Amino acid sequence: MAAEKKNTLTITDNRTGKSYEVPVTDDTLRTLDLRQIKVNPDDFGLMGYDPAFTNTASCRSAVTFIDGDKGILRYRGYPIEQLAEQSTFLETAYLLVHGELPSARELEQWSYEITHHTFLHENVKKLLEGFRYDAHPMGMLVSALAALSTFYPEAKQIRDAEVRRKQIYRLIGKMPTIAAFAYRHSRGLPLVYPDNDLSYAGNFLNMLWKMSEVKYQPNPALEKALDVLFILHGDHEQNCSANAMRSVGSSHADPFCSAAAAAAALYGPLHGGANEAVVAMLTQIGSVKNVPATIERVKKGEMLLMGFGHRIYKNYDPRARIIKRIADEVFEVTGRNPLLEIAIELERIALQDDYFVKRKLYPNVDFYSGIIYQAMGFPVEMYPVLFAIGRMPGWLAQWEEMLNDKEQKIARPRQIYIGHAQRDYVPLSKRRPAPAAAAAS
Numbered sequence: 444m445a446a447e448k449k450n451t452l453t454i455t456d457n458r459t460g461k462s463y464e465v466p467v468t469d470d471t472l473r474t475l476d477l478r479q480i481k482v483n484p485d486d487f488g489l490m491g492y493d494p495a496f497t498n499t500a501s502c503r504s505a506v507t508f509i510d511g512d513k514g515i516l517r518y519r520g521y522p523i524e525q526l527a528e529q530s531t532f533l534e535t536a537y538l539l540v541h542g543e544l545p546s547a548r549e550l551e552q553w554s555y556e557i558t559h560h561t562f563l564h565e566n567v568k569k570l571l572e573g574f575r576y577d578a579h580p581m582g583m584l585v586s587a588l589a590a591l592s593t594f595y596p597e598a599k600q601i602r603d604a605e606v607r608r609k610q611i612y613r614l615i616g617k618m619p620t621i622a623a624f625a626y627r628h629s630r631g632l633p634l635v636y637p638d639n640d641l642s643y644a645g646n647f648l649n650m651l652w653k654m655s656e657v658k659y660q661p662n663p664a665l666e667k668a669l670d671v672l673f674i675l676h677g678d679h680e681q682n683c684s685a686n687a688m689r690s691v692g693s694s695h696a697d698p699f700c701s702a703a704a705a706a707a708a709l710y711g712p713l714h715g716g717a718n719e720a721v722v723a724m725l726t727q728i729g730s731v732k733n734v735p736a737t738i739e740r741v742k743k744g745e746m747l748l749m750g751f752g753h754r755i756y757k758n759y760d761p762r763a764r765i766i767k768r769i770a771d772e773v774f775e776v777t778g779r780n781p782l783l784e785i786a787i788e789l790e791r792i793a794l795q796d797d798y799f800v801k802r803k804l805y806p807n808v809d810f811y812s813g814i815i816y817q818a819m820g821f822p823v824e825m826y827p828v829l830f831a832i833g834r835m836p837g838w839l840a841q842w843e844e845m846l847n848d849k850e851q852k853i854a855r856p857r858q859i860y861i862g863h864a865q866r867d868y869v870p871l872s873k874r875r876p877a878p879a880a881a882a883a884s
């Protein structure tokens with residue numbers, strides 16, 4: 444007779460010969476269930492070791508679903524392709540934060556609230572003006588987000604849903620203003636205040652590019668393209684910055700400080716900075732005729748093909764497919780970015796080459812986004828800032844979900860201690876000089 448199937452795992456500890464049965468839920472083991480496995484009764488018990496959390500779920504989440512093998516990305520169950528095609532960034536932000544698409548009335552109210560929280564306190568403006576002319580806009584963004592915490596002390600009441608809602612309006616509303624002020628500061632241009640008649644993306648373009656015209660009219664194609672780019676960056680489940688948002692938020696820091704931490708995580712070149720590296724690589728390749736030689740260098744391990752490969756996606760990144768499509772619409776307005784020809788040729792050759800096929804290396808979100816940003820006139824330092832504007836609703840959705848999850852506590856990983864055992868303090872006069880100092884004396 445076939446053995447009865449159980450959702451458990453039987454673990455035999457070969458150190459003691461004892462067996463343990465632990466539950467398996469959602470194909471996952473709770474590592475706390477390992478703690479009972481001990482050799483001696485006063486042992487701490489077995490832990491899991493997983494540097495960089497490559498195989499550890501830190502939460503149960505209903506925000507974003509990714510199937511990396513099939514190239515699927517969904518926010519709250521809705522495919523990214525449908526949202527990019529039919530939704531707007533503000534509607535998608537509502538979806539991410541609330542879990543459902545809004546009714547017409549809810550969307551109107553939500554858009555009104557975000558639009559009416561776009562202004563910055565004049566002292567935040569002064570803070571930004573205090574940065575050097577060549578300050579990186581990500582450094583300015585991280586600082587401004589943390590500074591907002593001092594302007595809204597009620598934000599500390601993280602258990603009050605109404606208070607949380609207000610900070611969510613503020614954070615989504617003020618991101619484009621901070622970003623545009625940082626950009627204008629770097630150019631020495633006068634700051635442009637928000638225009639509440641314009642859409643979220645349209646107002647951002649207004650604050651970036653308005654010069655002497657009385658009323659700025661955003662180009663509809665560029666406004667739409669930017670809105671779609673924001674949608675595509677809305678959330679990406681437990682990535683480095685979402686993890687930072689949750690981790691800092693788990694100490695009950697206010698959402699401005701938590702968002703500053705998330706933005707700081709995004710600043711790193713391994714996370715929000717790869718599209719900049721793609722533009723640098725394509726510029727260096729310089730011409731379509733140099734593509735085959737570049738591919739050979741990549742295959743010899745002399746360089747990485749930036750914008751290719753992903754820890755999760757082992758198929759075409761669905762965001763890259765959408766970005767490639769909107770590139771044409773942008774180039775109709777801006778003129779074709781010559782780097783596009785090189786990118787298309789790189790992709791064409793790579794996708795039929797055994798090296799890339801065997802390793803499942805496909806274009807990721809960064810492969811085409813930098814080319815579009817460059818064509819739209821953004822300097823490379825602004826690329827991660829654009830990423831951060833789009834990602835804010837995702838950070839906030841992850842933060843609220845963490846706060847409302849009864850199983851969550853302050854994030855506090857364990858460690859395997861590999862340092863010295865106890866030793867006695869040595870007075871300064873009895874310590875041996877360090878080798879370098881000894882040689883110099």
Ligand code: CMC
Binds near residue numbers: 714749752802809
């Ligand atoms: N070009 C050439 N070879 C590559 C590349 C690449 N871009 N990416 C991976 N490989 C090779 C790698 O050398 C390894 O080969 P082998 O098996 O012979 O040693 C194999 O493919 C597996 O790579 P891995 O390093 O184990 O993969 P990973 O999951 O640790 O790395 C990655 C993922 C994104 C860091 C990596 O693919 C990479 O560095 N890509 C270029 C940078 C980039 O485009 N980053 C943007 C990521 S998307 C942004 C986001 O979602 O936040």
